[in-house]
Amino acid sequence: MKIAVIGCTHAGTAAVTNMARLYPEADITVYEKNDNISFLSCGIALHVGGVVEHAEQLFYSNPDQLAQLGIQTHMRHEVLAVDTAAKTMEIRNLATGERFRDAYDKLVITTGSWPIIPQMEGIGLENIQLCKNYNHAQAIIEKAKHAETVTVVGAGYIGIELAEAFQMLGKKVILIDNTDRILFKYLDRAFTDPIEKLLADKEIRLALGQSVQAFKGEGGKVQCVVTTAGEYETDMVVLCIGFRPNTELLKGQIDMLPNGAILVDEYMRTSNPDVLAAGDSCAIRYNPTEQPLYIPLATNAVRMGTLAAHNLVQPAIPYRGTQGTSGIKIYDLNIASTGLTEQGALAAGMNVKTITIIDHDKPEFMPHYENVMLKLVYEEEGGRIVGAQVLSRADMTQSINTLSVCIQNRMTTRQLAFVDFFFQPHYNKPWNLLNQAGLQAMEQERKERDGKVLAQ
Template sequence: MKPLNIAVIGCTHAGTAAIVNIAKLYPEAVITVFERNDNISFLSCGIALHVGGVVQRAEELFYSSPTQLAELGVTTLMRHDVLSVDTDAKLLRARNLETGEEFQHHFDKLVVTTGSWPIIPKMDGIHLDNVMLCKNYNHAQAIIEKAKDARRIAVVGAGYIGIELVEAFEMLGKEVTLIDNMDRVLYKYLDKEFTDVTEQDLQAKGVELALGQTVQSFAGNEKGKVTTVMTNKGQYEADMVVLCIGFRPNTELLKGQVDMLPNGAIMVDEYMRTSKADVFAAGDSCAVHYNPTGEHAYIPLATNAVRMGTLVARNLLEPTVKYLGTQATSGIKIYDYNIASTGLTETAALAAGLNVKNVTIEDNYRPEFMPTYEKVTLKVVYKADTGVIVGAQIMSKADLTQSINTMSVCIQNKMTMDELAFVDFFFQPHYNKPWNLLNQAGLQGEVQQAEKLQTI
C-alpha cells in the first residue's frame, strides 16, 4: 500500500504539535513540512521575558528543531515559501527562498498551520526605522538590539504582549508610553475593577498611559529614525515604537477554497476538518468554537494551537477525538500581581447581548491567623436567568491563577452558580479558607438568584 503523503504548511505551535503526533501515529507516512522562516517552534509569549532579561538566551524559547523532526522521519524544508495551493488537484507550488527554485508538491492530506501575522496599519511613517513588530525570534532579537540605544519607547497596544513589553522596558530603565485606542488596558481580558489596579501600578512606575487614543502617524528625523508618535489627541516623543495592535490569520493560500470568517480565519469542524475534504487546519490561522457564546471566534492563543494541532493528528484518517472548544483561558503576571481570566468579562457579555449578573469577592485568600495573607479579588459572571457560568477573573499578589483553570472547566461543562457553591474543594490553612473562594462565589450567586425569585 502506498504510504500517505502529508504536507504541512507552517511550523510553530499548531504545526509542531500536528507534525510530531502524526509522525508517532503514522510512522509510515511521508511528511513534508514547508516553513518560510529559518526557525521553527518559537515561543513568542516569551519575548518580553527575553527583552527583560528573565530569559537570558532566546534559544531557550524553542522547543523543537528540524533535526528533532528529522529523527521522527519528517522532511522539513526551511526557507521555503508556499506560493499557491490547489486543494482540488491536491497540489501546492513552493519556492526555495535561498535558491529561487520553484517546484510542485503533491499531497494526500494537507495540514494548514500558517499562523498569524501582526496587524500593520497603513499610515504615514509606518516604515520608519525603529518602528518594530513583535511576533517571532527575529523580532525579539531586533527589539533587544534597538532598545539598547533607545531612551524613550512607545508601545502601541495594551493587550498582553503590549503590557508585558511595557513592564520589561520600564524595568530596563526606559521612559515608556503605552498607547491604546480603548479607554483602559487589557480591555479584552478583564473588567474595569481589575484594569484600574494594573493602570495604577504602571503609573506608579512612571509609565505614561495614553489611553482612548488612536495612532494616526509617525514622524522621523533626517536619518529615517522615528522620533514622534502622533495620535488623535496628542503627540509623544519616542526613539523606538513597538506595534502590538493584534494579529490577523495568514490564510491567503486557501482564500476562496474553504469556508472562512470575514477576517480570513479558517472555519474547522470539531475534528479540525475544513470545508474541503482532506484539508485540515489548526492554530492562529483558524477560528475556534468559543464555548461561552457557542459561536466561532478568532482567539489566537498558543494553548488553542497546541490542542488543535494534536487533534489534527488524531483525526487525520477518520474522525476520532472531538475538539471541546475554548474559553480563551489566559494569565499574566504584572509586577507583583498574578492575574488570570476565562470566558466572558461582564463588559464582553453585555456587549454580546447576554443578560448577565456577577459576583465579586474581595477577601484574604487564607485565614488571618496565618503569619501572612494576601488580598484576592475574584469575579464570576453568569447568566441571570439560568445561573450558568460564562466567565471569571482573579487577581492577587498570591498566585491563585489555577482557580481560573477550574473555572474554565466549569464554563466548558455549563455549570451553574448553584453547583459551584457545593463543589468539593479541599481546605488547608496554608492555601485557603474553609469555604473555598469559588464556593463563596457560588453561594453569593445562589443568594442573588433567590432574591430575584422573591421579586418575581
C-alpha cells in the first residue's frame, strides 16, 4: 500500500507516526513545502515574551525522526496538483525547481491553514507581519527589536497573547478588533470586561468596534493604521485576524464547506473513499450544535490525524466530535471555555438558559483562596449542557475539561448536580463548583416552574 500525505504540521505528524506503527509494510511518503514540521505556533507569544528562549523548543518532531520510522519525508516540496480520479499528484522541488509526478493508493490531506490577509491599501508595507509558523516567529522577534509601538490586529487568543508579550517587553501596544469586545468568540461580556480592565491597567490601548481600512507608511515601512474610527501611529503591525483552510488543491474534487474546509465523516474520510483529511484543512462535527464547523485548533488536529491513521484502511475508531475547548492565561488570570457562549447559542437560534456562579475556590477557613467565576450555558428544554466558561486567579481551567466531557456525552444540568467529585480543602469545597452549577440550574428551574403555577 502506497500512502501519500500532503502537509506535516500537527495533523500530518500525528497521522504518519501512527501509520508507520499500524502499517509497517506500507510505503509512506510526506510532501511538505516548508523547511520544518510540527511547529507549535501557539507558543509564538511565549517566544516573543521570552518565556520560551529558543523557538526550536517549540518543535516536537523532525524529518530525521520520521525517517527512523521508515517514512520518506520530502521537505521544501510543494504539491501543485492532485488528480483524485487517477490517484496521481504533480510535485515541485522548491530547492531545485524540478517537477515530477507521484501516485498513491491512499491520500491523507493535512495541509492545515493560513492566516487571513486582508487585501487593502498598504498591506505590502514592511513591518506588517503574519503570525503562524517558525519563520514568522523569527521575523516578529527581529522586527520588534526596533519598534517602539506595536499594533496587533485581532483580539482573539493569539492577538491577546501577543499584546501581553509586547507589553511585557516594554512596547507601547495597540489592540484593534472589529467586534466591541475582546475574545468575542470564546467568552461572554461578564468575562471579557475584567480582562479588558486588566489590559487597560497595563496601558494596552484597546481600539475595539472598529475595522482596519488601510495602512500608511513612508520609505516602504508601515507608520500608520487607518480604521473606521481613526488613525494610529505605529512602527509594526501583527495580523491575527484568523485562519482559512489550505484546500485549493482539492476544490471541485471532494465536498467542502463554502469557506473551503473539507467535509469529513466520523472516520476522517472525505467524499472520495481513498482520500482522508485531518486538522486545520477540515470542518468537524461541533457537538453543541451537531453541525460541521471550522475550528482550527492543534488539539483537534492531533486527534484527527491519529484517527485518520487508524481508519485509513477500514472504519475502526469514530471521532466523538469537538467542543472547541480552549484556555488562555493573561497575566495572572486563568481563563478557559468550551462549547457555546450564551451569545453564540442565541445566534445559533437555540433556546438556552444560563447560570453564573461567583464563589471562592477553597473553603474560607483556608489561609488563601481566590474568587472564581463560572458560567454554564444549557438548553431550556431538557437541560442539556452546551457551553461553559471559567475565570479565576486560581487555576480552575481543568473544570472546563470536565465540562467538555459533559457536553460530548450530552449530559444535563441535573446529572451534573450529582456527579461524584472529591473534596479536599486544599483544592475545593464540599460541594464542588460544578455540582453547584448543576444545583443552581435546578433551583432556577424550580422557581420558574413555581412562578408559572402562581401566575395561573
